[in-house]
Amino acid sequence: MIKRYLKRLIIVLAYYLIGVLFPCAVAMPAENRPVVIVNSETVSKLLLSQNALSAIFGMRLRKWEDGSPIKVFVLPDDNLLHVEFSKYILHVFPYQLRAAWDRLVFSGTGEEPVKVMSEQQMRDLVGSTPGAIGYLRGSMIDDTVKAIAFE
Amino acid sequence: MTRLKPSLLSNPPLSTFFSSQTLYSHFKINVPQTLLNVLIVVFERHRGSFPLKHLLSKMFVIGVLILVLSGFEVGPARAFDLGSTVQAHGFLTQGYFLTTENRIFGTSDEGGSFDYIEAGLNGSWAPMSDLRLAGQVLFRRAGKGHEHDVELDFGLVDYTVLSTADYRLGVRLGRVKIPFGFYNETRDVLFTRPTILLPQSIYADAQRDLSLSADGGLVYGEYQNNWGNLTFELGMGIPRGKSVDTELGILGSDWPGRTDSKRSYVGRLGYDMLGGKYRVALSSAWVDTRYQPDRLPPDDLSSGKDIFTPIIISAQYNLEKLSLTTEYALRSVKDSGFGEGFDKDIVGESYYLQAEYRFDDHWQAVVRYDVFYSDRKDRNGRKFEALFNSPAHTQFAKDWTIGIRYHLNQSFLVAAEYHAIDGTAWIVPLQDNANLSTLNRYWNLFTLAVGYRF
Numbered sequence: 001m002i003k004r005y006l007k008r009l010i011i012v013l014a015y016y017l018i019g020v021l022f023p024c025a026v027a028m029p030a031e032n033r034p035v036v037i038v039n040s041e042t043v044s045k046l047l048l049s050q051n052a053l054s055a056i057f058g059m060r061l062r063k064w065e066d067g068s069p070i071k072v073f074v075l076p077d078d079n080l081l082h083v084e085f086s087k088y089i090l091h092v093f094p095y096q097l098r099a100a101w102d103r104l105v106f107s108g109t110g111e112e113p114v115k116v117m118s119e120q121q122m123r124d125l126v127g128s129t130p131g132a133i134g135y136l137r138g139s140m141i142d143d144t145v146k147a148i149a150f151e
Numbered sequence: 152m153t154r155l156k157p158s159l160l161s162n163p164p165l166s167t168f169f170s171s172q173t174l175y176s177h178f179k180i181n182v183p184q185t186l187l188n189v190l191i192v193v194f195e196r197h198r199g200s201f202p203l204k205h206l207l208s209k210m211f212v213i214g215v216l217i218l219v220l221s222g223f224e225v226g227p228a229r230a231f232d233l234g235s236t237v238q239a240h241g242f243l244t245q246g247y248f249l250t251t252e253n254r255i256f257g258t259s260d261e262g263g264s265f266d267y268i269e270a271g272l273n274g275s276w277a278p279m280s281d282l283r284l285a286g287q288v289l290f291r292r293a294g295k296g297h298e299h300d301v302e303l304d305f306g307l308v309d310y311t312v313l314s315t316a317d318y319r320l321g322v323r324l325g326r327v328k329i330p331f332g333f334y335n336e337t338r339d340v341l342f343t344r345p346t347i348l349l350p351q352s353i354y355a356d357a358q359r360d361l362s363l364s365a366d367g368g369l370v371y372g373e374y375q376n377n378w379g380n381l382t383f384e385l386g387m388g389i390p391r392g393k394s395v396d397t398e399l400g401i402l403g404s405d406w407p408g409r410t411d412s413k414r415s416y417v418g419r420l421g422y423d424m425l426g427g428k429y430r431v432a433l434s435s436a437w438v439d440t441r442y443q444p445d446r447l448p449p450d451d452l453s454s455g456k457d458i459f460t461p462i463i464i465s466a467q468y469n470l471e472k473l474s475l476t477t478e479y480a481l482r483s484v485k486d487s488g489f490g491e492g493f494d495k496d497i498v499g500e501s502y503y504l505q506a507e508y509r510f511d512d513h514w515q516a517v518v519r520y521d522v523f524y525s526d527r528k529d530r531n532g533r534k535f536e537a538l539f540n541s542p543a544h545t546q547f548a549k550d551w552t553i554g555i556r557y558h559l560n561q562s563f564l565v566a567a568e569y570h571a572i573d574g575t576a577w578i579v580p581l582q583d584n585a586n587l588s589t590l591n592r593y594w595n596l597f598t599l600a601v602g603y604r605f
Contacts, residue, residue, distance in 0.1 A: 106242075
């Protein structure tokens with residue numbers, strides 16, 4: 001029995017040690033981190049600049065290089081994946097995104113992204129809407145959507 | 152620039168927006184229209200002052216309504232197949248004001264006033280990725296003189312001339328919102344304001360009409376690089392200066408004639424760094440308002456011209472929980488041709504320092520110190536008093552504000568704040584306060600507001 005507890009203790013300590021040395025590995029397994037996704041059929045781009053990413057999710061850039069419209073999908077403001085996407089990929093806080101979208105909507109100078117209610121719905125809509133872009137956790141990606149790299 | 156034809160700017164048929172069937176089937180908005188109507192009817196019946204003891208029962212009713220309606224979440228707007236998008240949004244705010252002295256938005260000094268409702272409905276349609284049409288209708292109740300204001304807030308066509316990842320350039324035509332400072336373009340929406348009452352030194356509700364929107368056009372552009380995001384807007388148009396409030400703001404009382412706006416200009420340059428961690432902006436305007444007399448002097452003033460040229464510097468620092476904002480304005484007013492004693496050439500000064508703290512997703516607090524001087528050279532108003540025999544305290548206002556907000560969910564907000572004010576420069580002459588001599592220099596204000604948006 002003591003052997004079993006010791007074994008568990010060692011595993012926990014090892015996990016903790018890894019967590020201290022490599023925090024990302026423990027806190028956010030790669031397959032759960034948000035990944036930018038686009039509609040795989042209609043969007044040919046493989047790489048986006050940070051500028052373009054900010055402008056697209058900030059709803060200031062509304063079309064792809066070929067002239068087709070960009071359809072942006074996001075999860076609700078308090079959704080954990082949205083918070084992570086906002087902070088670690090866009091480098092802004094969710095409240096700043098919300099403030100920017102509200103300014104556009106209520107001054108007539110733009111629109112806000114389409115809000116989806118679940119990651120399943122995100123995948124379905126990005127996968128079926130031409131020119132769509134969104135974000136998803138890595139483990140949920142399928143053929144209809146493709147991950148896109150950014151600088 | 153000639154004014155656009157009235158037909159372009161007339162109110163769209165409200166029935167198309169308010170049909171709950173249309174709302175539900177097209178936009179999947181789960182808002183029972185009947186419940187919204189009930190809210191409006193309930194508040195419609197409670198005009199004017201209310202004894203304080205009824206406040207609690209009112210709050211209880213509002214609280215219950217909030218709990219019931221908070222169950223509703225907004226569904227996504229449907230995108231149509233042809234690549235066009237249609238979106239509809241709206242908001243409704245009910246405010247309550249209680250003042251120790253002086254009146255604001257109704258008889259706030261006698262048991263408080265519920266005479267404050269802001270509601271709006273807007274729609275946006277983008278038939279192509281470069282072209283967008285948008286419009287917003289507002290309903291406002293704000294005390295005497297504003298019992299049932301319905302107006303077209305904006306109605307515009309937006310065309311993007313150039314659009315790449317780093318540059319954007321476009322033009323807006325029609326009735327466009329006037330861009331100045333950080334908060335003017337969305338000043339009627341509780342959710343986009345830091346407090347229930349915007350800093351009055353820069354966003355005076357008394358001069359609201361002139362600063363809302365103008366009929367004309369606006370050119371906008373954006374340049375983005377690794378260092379940040381540079382934006383500019385340059386507009387030309389005719390503001391909406393026909394209201395009595397404009398006349399009161401310029402002349403101090405209601406003369407027989409009328410004010411009217413002439414071609415005016417506005418410009419704003421903005422710079423965001425590190426995704427908005429640091430924001431700065433420089434705004435300026437050249438606002439031309441004329442007075443058309445109805446009678447000959449001395450029964451009326453002469454046809455005068457008011458040229459208002461403010462310049463505003465804005466800065467904001469945003470962290471995860473804390474945001475610090477400050478704006479400073481120099482407001483030049485040149486009045487000529489009105490007649491002896493009314494012509495003036497003064498520069499006013501305004502500024503505020505504001506700190507907001509977000510405790511979590513729901514709670515937020517704000518503290519602000521806001522200062523307004525009608526004339527930089529007469530900060531205590533004594534020169535004004537000597538010249539016009541009118542109280543000196545009408546020429547300045549210093550306001551300490553503390554407020555708190557609670558976000559129930561994405562759609563509901565409850566806010567409360569307390570102001571300790573020295574000076575009555577905010578007070579609109581005539582409307583709510585018929586007699587300036589009854590005004591008190593030191594006054595406190597408590598306000599509560601409930602907001603809903605979709």
